[in-house]
Amino acid sequence: MSERTPAMPTDSPPNGFLWGAATSAYQIEGSPLADGAGPSIWHRFAHTPGRVLNDDTGDIACDHYSRWREDVALMASLGLNAYRFSVAWARILPEGTGRVNQAGLDFYRHLVDALLEQGIEPMLTLYHWDLPEALDARGGWASDASPGWFADYAQILYRALGDRVRLWITLNEPWVITAGGYLYGDLAPGHCNPRESAIVAHNLLRAHAAASASGRAEGIERIGLAVNLEPQDPASDSPEDQDAAARRDAFINRWFLDPVFFGRYPAQMQTIFGTDWPDFSASELDALRAPPDFVGVNYYSRSVVRADPTAQPVGARRVRQDTRPHTAMDWEVHPQGLTDILVWIQGRYGNPPVYITENGAAFEDPQPVAGRLRDRERLAYLRSHLRAASRALRRGVDLRGYFAWSLLDNFEWSYGYAKRFGLVRVDPVDRQRLIKDSGRFYRDAIRRYGGGR
Numbered sequence: 001m002s003e004r005t006p007a008m009p010t011d012s013p014p015n016g017f018l019w020g021a022a023t024s025a026y027q028i029e030g031s032p033l034a035d036g037a038g039p040s041i042w043h044r045f046a047h048t049p050g051r052v053l054n055d056d057t058g059d060i061a062c063d064h065y066s067r068w069r070e071d072v073a074l075m076a077s078l079g080l081n082a083y084r085f086s087v088a089w090a091r092i093l094p095e096g097t098g099r100v101n102q103a104g105l106d107f108y109r110h111l112v113d114a115l116l117e118q119g120i121e122p123m124l125t126l127y128h129w130d131l132p133e134a135l136d137a138r139g140g141w142a143s144d145a146s147p148g149w150f151a152d153y154a155q156i157l158y159r160a161l162g163d164r165v166r167l168w169i170t171l172n173e174p175w176v177i178t179a180g181g182y183l184y185g186d187l188a189p190g191h192c193n194p195r196e197s198a199i200v201a202h203n204l205l206r207a208h209a210a211a212s213a214s215g216r217a218e219g220i221e222r223i224g225l226a227v228n229l230e231p232q233d234p235a236s237d238s239p240e241d242q243d244a245a246a247r248r249d250a251f252i253n254r255w256f257l258d259p260v261f262f263g264r265y266p267a268q269m270q271t272i273f274g275t276d277w278p279d280f281s282a283s284e285l286d287a288l289r290a291p292p293d294f295v296g297v298n299y300y301s302r303s304v305v306r307a308d309p310t311a312q313p314v315g316a317r318r319v320r321q322d323t324r325p326h327t328a329m330d331w332e333v334h335p336q337g338l339t340d341i342l343v344w345i346q347g348r349y350g351n352p353p354v355y356i357t358e359n360g361a362a363f364e365d366p367q368p369v370a371g372r373l374r375d376r377e378r379l380a381y382l383r384s385h386l387r388a389a390s391r392a393l394r395r396g397v398d399l400r401g402y403f404a405w406s407l408l409d410n411f412e413w414s415y416g417y418a419k420r421f422g423l424v425r426v427d428p429v430d431r432q433r434l435i436k437d438s439g440r441f442y443r444d445a446i447r448r449y450g451g452g453r
């Protein structure tokens with residue numbers, strides 16, 4: 001990679017295109033119990049020995065709860081015109097329902113006002129995995145009452161911030177919430193129960209519908225759903241591999257989008273879960289229909305899929321593409337998959353407005369030298385994926401923005417601080433911020449193609 005900023009990778013995007021970065025509360029804020037906040041399931045999970053690499057916790061994280069003014073200034077210096085963040089439910093409702101913690105609301109109101117003062121559009125995620133511990137004690141997302149809890153929480157935020165936040169996301173990655181938290185158990189709350197996971201997924205969809213309706217009632221006009229999407233390419237032309245890829249496509253890409261757009265689950269879900277799949281009535285399925293005003297696409301990589309009856313519950317497994325570059329998460333670098341998945345949404349769901357709400361990569365960063373961090377691999381990843389987004393725009397996809405994951409190196413869930421996705425380095429000792437070369441590249445791309453703030 002030449003020392004000079006590489007040729008920009010993309011045609012001019014449409015006017016009003018958002019150039020942002022994304023984070024989430026538990027991953028960056030720290031101070032999880034400050035100013036009256038209640039504990040979340042991630043506070044408990046991270047403090048459970050053995051659950052997180054190196055027993056890292058989000059107790060400090062990026063110390064954003066104290067440094068938010070500095071971080072807004074950092075966003076402005078990068079030229080961002082948008083910023084996606086999440087609200088920690090337990091800062092607003094320490095017990096999950098009932099008593100509102102005004103200090104929690106004030107934190108997010110100050111953050112939003114500071115963003116607006118800098119001409120940065122806030123995109124607010126209502127739920128990014130950190131359920132109040134008090135609600136998990138009452139059954140959590142497996143509880144039939146959970147959609148109501150979520151809708152009530154959402155209404156509090158709509159009323160507090162709806163006059164200044166225009167872009168709302170109900171849930172971040174319901175598939176990961178379900179699979180990580182209730183099927184595979186590597187994420188909070190750490191359950192491994194297929195039937196419970198199917199019920200949790202259903203309640204998450206009910207919660208999205210309830211929070212969407214609650215938002216409409218409050219005059220909120222742009223409510224989206226952020227989903228992790230991953231093209232599933234069969235490893236061969238064999239019927240077995242083709243069927244395996246189709247099952248994994250249903251399991252990962254359509255489990256949540258088909259219900260919200262069509263009011264039905266993919267047919268493969270019954271095959272995948274067998275007797276663990278609940279017998280949902282027609283009215284229960286129809287109640288899931290809640291088309292989002294926009295789809296938030298979190299894209300990282302694709303999968304090449306081979307049939308494998310031992311790889312349950314889908315009977316399919318990923319085949320590593322050893323000849324291709326991979327990130328520190330061992331995910332193949334495959335920018336064409338971003339174009340493909342955006343075009344897939346366009347064709348399957350009627351070309352809805354789309355934001356790339358997360359795209360980025362973890363790599364083993366070099367140490368900074370003379371105040372510069374040359375993260376060449378992350379810069380190349382960003383460049384190739386911006387180019388891929390540009391190809392989708394040329395195909396007529398209604399793409400309205402791109403949010404890099406992530407603004408800051410942060411708490412990467414069960415990997416702790418071992419995996420770094422940031423455009424900006426956060427020193428593990430003093431939390432000092434340092435814009436990496438990838439951040440400089442993004443800044444230059446925004447200046448040249450972004451239309452500015």
Ligand SMILES: N#[N+]C[C@@H]1[C@@H](O)[C@H](O)[C@@H](O)[C@@H]2O[C@H]12
Pocket residue numbers: 024027172173298329358405412421
């Ligand atoms: N892993 N990984 C990085 C990133 C994670 O840090 C985000 O919180 C999730 O929304 C999504 O999984 C993607």
